[in-house]
Amino acid sequence: MKFFLMLLCAGASVAMPTGFPTTEVRNFERLHADFNFAPYTTACFEQVRIMPSGRVLRSRGTFEFRRGVGMMWRTESPVRNAMIISKESLVLYGSKGQELRRTDLSGSPAAQYTTVFFDGAAPEKLEDLTRAFRVTYGMSGDKTVLGLQARRAEMDLHMLLVEVEKGNVCRVEYESACQGHVVVQFKSVKHGQKVPSEPFKI
Amino acid sequence: MFEKLQRYGTLGALLLLLTATAVILLLKGVHVQTDFLALLPQTDSPGGAAFERMARAGGRQIHLLAEGDSEQEVTQRLSSLCADLPAGVQPALGKSTLDELKEAFRPYRFQLLSARHRCMLEQERFEELHEEGMANLYGFVSLSFYAADEDPYAFATTFLLESPILKRGAFVPQGDLLLAQRDGKYYGYIPLLLPESVQGSPAELARYLQPLMEQCHVLEVRISGTPVHTFLAASSASSAMSWLGICSTVMVMFVFLWVFSSLRGLLIMVLTVLCSALVSVAAVVAIHGEVHILALVFGCSLVGISTDYMVHYLVAHSLNADSRVGRGLAISLLLGLSTSCLGYAMFYSSGIDLLGQIATVSVVGLCTAILVIFAVYPRAYARHVPVPVSPALLRFTEKAQQRWRVHGLVPWLLALVLAGLALCRLTVCDDLRSFYEPPADLLAAERKMAELNGMEQGVGVLLVHGDNEEQVLQRQEQLAERLAKDGIPITCVASVVPSAARQQQNFAMVQALSDRFADELPLDLPKSLQLLTPDKLFAACPSFAYLASLWDARCGTVLVPGKYRERLTEYAGKYVQPADRFAELEAHIRRWRVLLMWQLGGVLLLGMLVQLCFYGFRAALLISGPPVAGVVSVFAGLAWLGVPLSLFHVLACFLVVGLGYDYSIFCAGLPRNARTGVAVGLSFSTTLCMFGVLAFTSFSVTHDMGMAICLGLSVAYGLSTAATGAAVRPCKVSCGPMR
Numbered sequence: 053m054k055f056f057l058m059l060l061c062a063g064a065s066v067a068m069p070t071g072f073p074t075t076e077v078r079n080f081e082r083l084h085a086d087f088n089f090a091p092y093t094t095a096c097f098e099q100v101r102i103m104p105s106g107r108v109l110r111s112r113g114t115f116e117f118r119r120g121v122g123m124m125w126r127t128e129s130p131v132r133n134a135m136i137i138s139k140e141s142l143v144l145y146g147s148k149g150q151e152l153r154r155t156d157l158s159g160s161p162a163a164q165y166t167t168v169f170f171d172g173a174a175p176e177k178l179e180d181l182t183r184a185f186r187v188t189y190g191m192s193g194d195k196t197v198l199g200l201q202a203r204r205a206e207m208d209l210h211m212l213l214v215e216v217e218k219g220n221v222c223r224v225e226y227e228s229a230c231q232g233h234v235v236v237q238f239k240s241v242k243h244g245q246k247v248p249s250e251p252f253k254i
Numbered sequence: 255m256f257e258k259l260q261r262y263g264t265l266g267a268l269l270l271l272l273t274a275t276a277v278i279l280l281l282k283g284v285h286v287q288t289d290f291l292a293l294l295p296q297t298d299s300p301g302g303a304a305f306e307r308m309a310r311a312g313g314r315q316i317h318l319l320a321e322g323d324s325e326q327e328v329t330q331r332l333s334s335l336c337a338d339l340p341a342g343v344q345p346a347l348g349k350s351t352l353d354e355l356k357e358a359f360r361p362y363r364f365q366l367l368s369a370r371h372r373c374m375l376e377q378e379r380f381e382e383l384h385e386e387g388m389a390n391l392y393g394f395v396s397l398s399f400y401a402a403d404e405d406p407y408a409f410a411t412t413f414l415l416e417s418p419i420l421k422r423g424a425f426v427p428q429g430d431l432l433l434a435q436r437d438g439k440y441y442g443y444i445p446l447l448l449p450e451s452v453q454g455s456p457a458e459l460a461r462y463l464q465p466l467m468e469q470c471h472v473l474e475v476r477i478s479g480t481p482v483h484t485f486l487a488a489s490s491a492s493s494a495m496s497w498l499g500i501c502s503t504v505m506v507m508f509v510f511l512w513v514f515s516s517l518r519g520l521l522i523m524v525l526t527v528l529c530s531a532l533v534s535v536a537a538v539v540a541i542h543g544e545v546h547i548l549a550l551v552f553g554c555s556l557v558g559i560s561t562d563y564m565v566h567y568l569v570a571h572s573l574n575a576d577s578r579v580g581r582g583l584a585i586s587l588l589l590g591l592s593t594s595c596l597g598y599a600m601f602y603s604s605g606i607d608l609l610g611q612i613a614t615v616s617v618v619g620l621c622t623a624i625l626v627i628f629a630v631y632p633r634a635y636a637r638h639v640p641v642p643v644s645p646a647l648l649r650f651t652e653k654a655q656q657r658w659r660v661h662g663l664v665p666w667l668l669a670l671v672l673a674g675l676a677l678c679r680l681t682v683c684d685d686l687r688s689f690y691e692p693p694a695d696l697l698a699a700e701r702k703m704a705e706l707n708g709m710e711q712g713v714g715v716l717l718v719h720g721d722n723e724e725q726v727l728q729r730q731e732q733l734a735e736r737l738a739k740d741g742i743p744i745t746c747v748a749s750v751v752p753s754a755a756r757q758q759q760n761f762a763m764v765q766a767l768s769d770r771f772a773d774e775l776p777l778d779l780p781k782s783l784q785l786l787t788p789d790k791l792f793a794a795c796p797s798f799a800y801l802a803s804l805w806d807a808r809c810g811t812v813l814v815p816g817k818y819r820e821r822l823t824e825y826a827g828k829y830v831q832p833a834d835r836f837a838e839l840e841a842h843i844r845r846w847r848v849l850l851m852w853q854l855g856g857v858l859l860l861g862m863l864v865q866l867c868f869y870g871f872r873a874a875l876l877i878s879g880p881p882v883a884g885v886v887s888v889f890a891g892l893a894w895l896g897v898p899l900s901l902f903h904v905l906a907c908f909l910v911v912g913l914g915y916d917y918s919i920f921c922a923g924l925p926r927n928a929r930t931g932v933a934v935g936l937s938f939s940t941t942l943c944m945f946g947v948l949a950f951t952s953f954s955v956t957h958d959m960g961m962a963i964c965l966g967l968s969v970a971y972g973l974s975t976a977a978t979g980a981a982v983r984p985c986k987v988s989c990g991p992m993r
Binding site: 099101103104105107109111125127130131133135137144145146147152153180183229230231232236 | 325326329382385386388389391392393394395398399400401402403404
């Protein structure tokens with residue numbers, strides 16, 4: 053897991069996808085207002101991953117976000133598994149909900165990158181990202197786009213694009229040396245103001 | 255005959271000696287050894303070799319630790335420090351290191367398994383592994399150092415993350431540094447590697463460390479590591495020594511000028527010391543091949559005692575119009591020389607090269623000084639005698655002599671009483687670590703580093719033996735499994751490079767897994783297995799110098815956190831043995847100290863025998879009393895102050911014996927008058943100026959020696975009047991009257 057954290061801090065010069073914003077962020081308060089997702093969000097996703105070898109993997113499932121707690125990424129097709137990322141740990145679950153692997157994140161300073169959005173995308177945390185990434189944004193109609201472009205070529209995460217429409221995250225795209233090119237489309241996004249107290253349901 | 259020998263023989267001998275010195279120095283040159291590691295006892299044991307390898311690797315590594323309220327703060331401070339590193343200094347674990355590491359392991363990624371993955375494969379939990387692999391592929395993020403489809407099960411990634419290379423206590427590698435968070439504080443750590451040239455070269459070390467330490471001070475970054483200790487100890491000792499050296503030289507010159515009011519005398523004194531030092535260095539080069547800086551400093555200081563001989567010559571000629579060395583003075587000088595030489599010559603029998611070098615410098619230097627006095631002084635002073643001596647000092651000494659007279663048995667009685675005190679309360683300390691007290695901020699930096707590394711109490715060491723590389727790796731793996739069961743984490747080469755047998759086994763298991771899920775999780779397995787060996791890894795990753803220092807094809811070192819040190823004996827066996835370098839060194843130093851103490855006793859006894867031969871029993875008893883009391887007072891003083899006796903106190907006692915005998919011999923052999931008192935008093939003052947000031951240094955070695963010399967010599971000098979006139983009566987050997 054530690055490497056994963058490194059990867060998140062890590063990108064390279066890569067051809068930016070169409071629509072990648074070019075305006076550099078100066079006002080992080082404004083960005084905070086746009087990306088401060090609702091305390092509780094659920095959505096369905098469709099993911100397309102093009103592996104570095106060129107193999108294409110398509111999957112779909114559900115996504116659940118709880119502010120202050122973490123997020124769950126549950127793949128339903130073509131395989132069933134789940135991943136829960138919190139400030140303390142990253143846990144992989146198998147098809148029957150059994151825990152496959154747990155990685156402790158407590159005490160890891162890099163966890164602040166993975167959890168930027170967990171606490172409501174605080175302006176100072178968003179600003180922290182500028183050390184490793186060129187942070188840009190763009191607006192088109194109701195859509196606001198946040199772009200992260202790696203400052204150093206040797207970084208694993210080359211770029212990340214997050215599209216938000218009317219306060220709902222609708223698309224995420226990223227390019228990584230190890231994980232390939234990933235595009236995630238979110239649908240059926242629902243919000244709630246109350247974060248459930250029970251644990252994530254695998 | 256005596257006069258002819260003195261007139262021509264000594265001059266011829268001196269010229270011969272100087273010619274030989276010039277030839278030796280021209281042909282061989284002087285190689286001054288400055289490597290302090292070379293001084294440590296060398297052992298042929300694998301443990302000794304292992305510790306030496308580790309010490310040499312540690313001797314180049316320094317640690318930079320920044321503490322702050324945010325990650326950004328510590329990262330910025332460390333980054334600005336690293337942006338301006340002196341040329342040649344490199345980060346030991348930088349961003350390129352991770353790439354280097356990934357590339358080095360890439361060809362072997364299907365044969366390197368973490369304990370967890372190995373266990374799952376052995377138990378044939380293929381479905382679980384399959385699920386994990388699929389989760390890695392289809393999850394939001396995958397867990398792999400390599401492209402996800404290159405290592406879909408994250409075998410090599412997990413192996414590396416659990417290896418001691420990346421698992422360093424609370425530290426997490428991030429970019430080009432290691433970060434930790436504890437108690438609301440952020441810590442950034444960068445290990446730096448100094449160039450090879452710093453090994454054994456204080457000047458090179460200072461060239462790199464001086465600017466780096468200044469930068470660290472400005473940026474509030476803590477710096478630690480063995481080179482920092484070496485640098486600080488050397489600079490603290492050298493600054494203390496240069497200041498004190500200047501002070502003592504000025505004091506000696508002042509005393510000399512005040513007493514004799516003669517610049518000629520001062521010049522001749524300097525030339526005598528220089529000549530003795532040159533000849534003695536040439537002798538060391540000829541006999542020992544090279545000269546260690548400590549032997550040079552310590553030995554040349556001892557040669558400085560030769561000024562005493564000159565003082566005796568000048569005082570003896572304060573009324574005498576004949577510049578030749580009289581028989582009485584000659585015998586006193588030769589007796590004084592013989593006791594000093596006997597004392598230092600004893601060092602040869604210790605078998606310790608450094609002490610041997612000190613003995614050579616001292617014996618040859620003192621003999622040369624005597625030769626110079628006999629050969630040159632009568633000529634140099636032919637038209638300048640009698641030498642004037644400060645009348646005020648003569649009057650003062652006369653009065654003091656009238657008031658201070660010690661009974662002949664007082665030194666022995668005092669020695670007995672003090673010996674009782676010493677025997678009751680004296681403690682000893684032979685621990686190498688106690689000889690040097692690092693600065694508080696360096697200690698604090700090391701404590702924090704150790705705390706974050708999970709090595710609060712240092713490291714415990716186990717040595718694993720084998721007939722070859724494979725056997726050592728296999729035995730390390732077996733040991734690692736036993737220790738892991740008891741929850742003890744380890745660092746060893748086998749945790750990064752598995753044995754060939756294990757690599758083959760791992761590869762076969764991965765192959766079986768790959769065949770089973772070839773459609774969903776295809777693996778690009780090589781057709782034939784290439785083995786990863788320690789040598790291949792160290793060649794591919796030069797920054798793993800520290801890990802390489804744990805490796806020898808017949809004896810591998812296993813490190814465990816120091817808190818488990820006491821439990822290591824549980825794992826001892828035929829091929830595994832716990833090792834403690836400090837305990838080993840302590841035992842060596844103890845042996846040296848005990849040996850030197852016996853030799854000290856031997857020197858006292860020999861000195862007494864020499865006096866017995868020349869002056870008879872009563873005089874021998876009276877002459878030997880003050881040096882014996884001087885030595886015993888050192889032990890008693892330490893006992894009273896609660897300071898443990900160390901090797902360096904014992905070394906200092908040799909000087910007390912040599913000079914203590916000199917004082918007594920001159921008091922005993924020369925008539926009781928103010929001039930004798932001035933000569934002995936002046937000799938004592940100059941020695942105190944040269945060595946006593948060491949007591950004011952903060953460096954424990956020189957401080958210990960200075961303390962012992964101050965105390966012992968003061969007592970020996972104070973009691974030397976007990977021997978006054980003891981040998982003036984006709985002695986067994988006809989020595990004639992003093993001129």
